[in-house]
Amino acid sequence: MNTVYVDNAATTQLSETALNAMLPLLKETYGNPSSLHHIGQIAKEVLEDARERVAKCINAAPNEIYFTSCGTEADNQAILSAAYNGAKKGKKHIISSKFEHHAVLHTLEKLKKEGFEITLLDVYKEGIVRVEDLKAALRDDTALVTIMMANNEVGTIQPIKELAAVCKEKGVTFHTDAVQAAGHIKVDVKDLGVDMLSVSGHKFHGPKGIGFLYCKKGVPLQVFMNGGAQERNRRAGTENMAGIVGLAAALEEAVNNLDKNAEKVSKLRDRIINGVSDIEMCTVNGDLERRLPGTVNMCFEGIEGEGLILLLDQKGICSSSGSACTSGSLDPSHVLLAMGVPVESAHGSLRISLSEYNTDEEVDLIIKTIHEVVVYLRSISPVWEKIQKGEVVE
Numbered sequence: 364m365n366t367v368y369v370d371n372a373a374t375t376q377l378s379e380t381a382l383n384a385m386l387p388l389l390k391e392t393y394g395n396p397s398s399l400h401h402i403g404q405i406a407k408e409v410l411e412d413a414r415e416r417v418a419k420c421i422n423a424a425p426n427e428i429y430f431t432s433c434g435t436e437a438d439n440q441a442i443l444s445a446a447y448n449g450a451k452k453g454k455k456h457i458i459s460s461k462f463e464h465h466a467v468l469h470t471l472e473k474l475k476k477e478g479f480e481i482t483l484l485d486v487y488k489e490g491i492v493r494v495e496d497l498k499a500a501l502r503d504d505t506a507l508v509t510i511m512m513a514n515n516e517v518g519t520i521q522p523i524k525e526l527a528a529v530c531k532e533k534g535v536t537f538h539t540d541a542v543q544a545a546g547h548i549k550v551d552v553k554d555l556g557v558d559m560l561s562v563s564g565h566k567f568h569g570p571k572g573i574g575f576l577y578c579k580k581g582v583p584l585q586v587f588m589n590g591g592a593q594e595r596n597r598r599a600g601t602e603n604m605a606g607i608v609g610l611a612a613a614l615e616e617a618v619n620n621l622d623k624n625a626e627k628v629s630k631l632r633d634r635i636i637n638g639v640s641d642i643e644m645c646t647v648n649g650d651l652e653r654r655l656p657g658t659v660n661m662c663f664e665g666i667e668g669e670g671l672i673l674l675l676d677q678k679g680i681c682s683s684s685g686s687a688c689t690s691g692s693l694d695p696s697h698v699l700l701a702m703g704v705p706v707e708s709a710h711g712s713l714r715i716s717l718s719e720y721n722t723d724e725e726v727d728l729i730i731k732t733i734h735e736v737v738v739y740l741r742s743i744s745p746v747w748e749k750i751q752k753g754e755v756v757e
């Protein structure tokens with residue numbers, strides 16, 4: 364049985380280009396960039412070259428890039444730094460959205476326990492934050508606004524440029540978690556006007572365990588990891604050289620092929636949406652236009668998402684029902700609930716996240732298999748029976 368991998372929002376397969384770029388760093392180029400001898404200095408050159416290339420991909424300067432151990436770390440570093448810097452000036456209010464990644468939401472929960480006040484903006488049925496809501500929520504004591512660029516469960520894209528402009532006018536620091544966006548849609552930090560932006564390598568065919576934080580020149584960044592002088596004293600620890608070089612190679616590859624990949628992937632995505640549209644009581648979640656090329660999230664009434672995922676897996680198809688379920692939790696997705704999807708429907712959610720590695724044949728198989736599995740699960744579902752009798756009303 365062939366594996367059809369359509370869980371690219373969770374992680375992606377390492378690209379051949381990234382792997383080949385990494386191998387020398389795991390073999391002969393093993394120096395520590397902090398060493399003074401020539402082996403160390405070679406590593407230092409490789410590191411700074413990677414930093415330059417990464418910076419170029421998002422239109423930043425090399426000294427605005429801080430490598431981190433993952434996207435989660437970049438989010439933590441950005442949010443904690445802006446929050447504690449704000450607190451020094453008596454600003455202890457933070458604005459975010461209801462459907463951020465847990466790397467953001469759980470960091471905000473920690474800050475709440477420390478006395479910060481958190482406002483989470485609504486995302487509505489479309490799964491998109493409204494600029495006027497941000498304007499209304501901003502206060503004199505707002506230290507930070509953090510809104511994700513693209514949502515990881517439904518794929519909707521947020522109006523980052525407009526949101527950042529509102530913050531700039533008020534002098535409030537703006538951070539965006541661009542982990543799902545980078546390498547998939549255009550990310551230009553100057554055009555977006557953001558102060559800080561998080562990226563993770565493994566979401567665009569780079570390696571796991573490496574990410575970076577863009578922090579605009581002049582925006583203060585607190586020390587996140589204490590120790591050596593790496594990453595301009597902000598993030599100590601010997602650099603993950605293979606990871607950094609792999610991330611740089613994968614990001615360059617993704618950015619160089621951005622339009623071509625987006626066109627291919629969005630066609631596959633739309634074929635899936637059209638292909639399942641004849642299934643009764645199936646809805647696509649979130650705005651249909653303002654979304655990532657590769658992500659689609661659907662709800663099938665009367666079935667459990669977990670059953671759907673497991674049966675699809677038995678047929679070789681790796682998908683997801685959203686991040687809550689991948690963590691083994693039976694709670695419905697906080698993203699879908701934030702978008703007003705009823706709890707019952709949210710239980711029957713399926714996220715397909717494609718990449719340019721997927722093919723038309725795979726999409727044919729996915730469409731056919733979803734039909735079979737949904738019909739089967741509904742045939743044994745007491746909830747579906749009730750819906751059929753009109754006993755369950757949404």
Ligand SMILES: *Cc1c(COP(=O)(O)O)cnc(C)c1O
Nearest residue numbers: 433434435464466515542543563
């Ligand atoms: C995957 C993801 C993260 C976490 O990145 P890691 O590198 O896995 O820590 C953060 N935010 C979003 C939106 C993501 O999709």
